[in-house]
Amino acid sequence: MQSRFYASLLLISALILLAFVSYAGLRELNPEWKTYQKEYKRLFFNNAVTPDMKKKAAEYTVGIRQIYIKDLNRVDRCDNCHVGVENPLMAKEKVPYRQHSGTYLKDHPVTKFGCTICHLGQGNATNKKEAHAEGHDTYWDYPILPLKHIQSSCTQCHNMDFLSKHGADVIIEGEKLFNEKGCKGCHKLSGNGGVLGKALDGVGSQPIHYFPMRYVEGERTQPSWLKQHFEDPRKVVPESVMKVKLTPEEADKLTTYILSIRTYDPPKIYRRINEEPIVAKDGHALYNMYCVACHEDGKLSAFDENLKGTIPAIENPAFLMNADDRFIEMVVKEGRKGTPMTSWQLSSAGLTDEEIKKIVSYVALQRGHESSKPVSVNLKTGDKDAGKEIFNVRCALCHGEKGQGGLGLNLANQIIKKADDQYLFKTIRDGRATTPMPPFGSTGLGLTDQQIVNVISYIKAF
């Protein structure tokens, strides 16, 4: 009885083993790509017209193939399934049998470029899921690049000037958006730009795990993250203070541009980048590049929920009337400590003195012809303690008890200490039209000139 039991046990386990081995063997002998190649052969034969082509189709052998490109350090096996990419007879078939669209392969022969240099994805893989690397459970570093962003690959070898002449409209418009929406106001790229956001150098080459995907809807890939981030920054990164929101079309274009900012440069023999003449940007372009994200058109002073502060209206004539270029230039150069306004000089955000001067002159264009009459302010007569009393009653509500800012601007910083006394005096006396700052002078809320001087003494001592 016992030996029968053991014999049955042996038989069952042997059969299970045999089943596993047969399954493994069958799977090994019938990979995904074989099905595609067999179908390709059939289509090729059917589409062939001339006897020569019929013969070629009949001679086609099903088997694994690869494109090895030493200079690019790539092994692409995409053509195991995308068999017909170079075959004009397959122009009308469906993917993956179809011929490559356009004339791209004429200038970029597959044997020299492979596939993944432009399309990304996992070149080594021999099945669709791993090659395209899509889906939440694959999580390869570089999933296949969606075709709508494919132009982001062109910049590896071509410069924008060339691309604009060859119909790469998406990335050109993406770059325009990048420059005009003020991205560099917060994000550094190639050494200049603000510091509130992350630097963007090489962001297009960053593998997928650099992007927190928790709140990303749909496909969890770099392009999805970027697009949704541009449409609604706080949906993807809840703590983001980014102000800019784009339409879905704009977001797609900007995503393409951002994805083109890569770290990997192909070898020189591949690159067609000529030195582009560096066109000096004028004040308006520079304002759009660095300032517009926060200050927008500079006309309206508004409290920003995310930055937790009021963004001053720097093109407000009432401000420009009192603030001279020297003061504005100083603010741009040194920034305002305690606020999101960063220091823009060469050693920080990377703008040259010349660029800063251009921005200042652009802002100053809004200054009216009438300039305020000079007043004589003698701070030596100021009484700090008296100033403190007035400040706590009149100013602290908006500017904070220690001048730290709130609805009003932050006053406890170097710039205020360095600011011209006349500028401060006039600002307090006349208020700032179009902002919540009322005139406190004798014609307004009734502070005497001496009281204002007392307040300035107190502010300067913060």
Next chain:
Amino acid sequence: MSSTGEKTEIGRRDFLGVSAIVAGAIAMLSVVAGALRLTKSNVYYEQSQKFKIGRPENFPAGTKVKLDEKKVFIFSENSGLYAISSICTHLGCIVSQTDSGFLCPCHGSRYDGIGNVVGGPAPRALPWLEISLHEDGNLVVDASKEVKSGTMFLI
């Protein structure tokens, strides 16, 4: 298949045991066969020996081109196209073309116009390589496939 008929010497229990062993043996053999299969690579990490050289109309009769990078000469005559390897069969230097044929700069091997040895240490003629036409209309040279000297590719 069990102990029916005259063959009663194989009992039911024996049959179980025998089939178990046979099934096990087949499975193990398949595993060994699969493992042995792994010793042969499908593909190698190396540049493909096949390369495109352009469309036939770029090679009108009378053309003689040396493709330095690919180490091959392409000749076009009225009777057809042919490709001759430029790797000397002696020690692998790259031969140069002369009026009468090819000359290897390293040890002076001399070949005639169609690659046959006429002097020097070269042990055999320069190989002729296979030319074919790709579906996309480009000519393809396969440096891994030698053809008989005098084989012309007709356009």
